[in-house]
Amino acid sequence: MSEDRFQQLRKIVPAVSRETVEALAAFETLFRKWSSAINLASPSTLPHIWERHILDSAQLLPLASQARKWLDLGSGGGFPGVVLAILLKERIGSSVDLVESNGKKAAFLRTAIAQAGAPGRVHAERIEAMWERIGTTDIVTARALASLRDLFALAEPWLTSGATALFQKGRDYRREIEESHDDWAFDLVEHPSAVGKESVILEISNLRKIRR
Numbered sequence: 001m002s003e004d005r006f007q008q009l010r011k012i013v014p015a016v017s018r019e020t021v022e023a024l025a026a027f028e029t030l031f032r033k034w035s036s037a038i039n040l041a042s043p044s045t046l047p048h049i050w051e052r053h054i055l056d057s058a059q060l061l062p063l064a065s066q067a068r069k070w071l072d073l074g075s076g077g078g079f080p081g082v083v084l085a086i087l088l089k090e091r092i093g094s095s096v097d098l099v100e101s102n103g104k105k106a107a108f109l110r111t112a113i114a115q116a117g118a119p120g121r122v123h124a125e126r127i128e129a130m131w132e133r134i135g136t137t138d139i140v141t142a143r144a145l146a147s148l149r150d151l152f153a154l155a156e157p158w159l160t161s162g163a164t165a166l167f168q169k170g171r172d173y174r175r176e177i178e179e180s181h182d183d184w185a186f187d188l189v190e191h192p193s194a195v196g197k198e199s200v201i202l203e204i205s206n207l208r209k210i211r212r
């Protein structure tokens with residue numbers, strides 16, 4: 001493991017151990033191996049997995065330092081869900097539920113979680129069917145899954161039951177916020193991304209549906 005990577009991650013997650021950085025590097029290797037067989041990420045991002053995907057996912061952890069129960073919707077190749085599960089191994093009593101309806105991707109997620117011995121459970125199901133199975137949670141994450149408005153519809157049961165959302169969003173995020181206000185009211189904190197210049201993490205709590 002390179003010292004550079006260890007220091008980069010320490011800037012984002014200050015208490016991270018060398019063992020955890022090694023587990024993340026092993027996840028990156030597994031990701032590359034499976035990417036040649038199934039489509040896990042856009043090929044243009046493959047040379048930059050560490051920065052574009054792993055650090056981008058890791059930056060969510062310090063925003064919820066007390067959270068124990070995490071839920072990642074549409075986990076795809078494991079961002080941010082697998083990265084968070086690997087980091088949460090150091091936080092006793094924490095876990096991540098990962099929901100991914102694509103069977104091949106879910107098989108990859110299970111392999112990655114098992115390889116790392118991370119506290120994650122993979123559900124090869126549709127998000128819409130998961131509320132009763134998973135129940136309340138502290139944090140809901142989702143990256144590159146849907147517009148904010150559609151994310152609210154998918155995550156409504158959790159976000160109206162006390163969970164906080166941490167949604168990574170790109171440069172169009174202001175338009176998405178505006179559009180979502182047609183149907184939803186919520187408390188919002190905008191965090192600048194530590195990784196992408198024009199990106200943000202939207203911390204959303206107290207979601208309410210507007211009844212007209």
Ligand SMILES: C[S@@+](CC[C@H](N)C(=O)[O-])C[C@H]1O[C@@H](n2cnc3c(N)ncnc32)[C@H](O)[C@@H]1O
Nearest residue numbers: 074075076079100101102125126127143144145
């Ligand atoms: C564009 S990918 C993003 C994956 C990952 N979060 C990332 O940032 O790399 C969206 C993923 O969500 C999954 N997905 C979309 N709609 C879903 C649903 N309703 N239930 C479960 N998974 C869903 C897709 O199969 C796909 O793997």
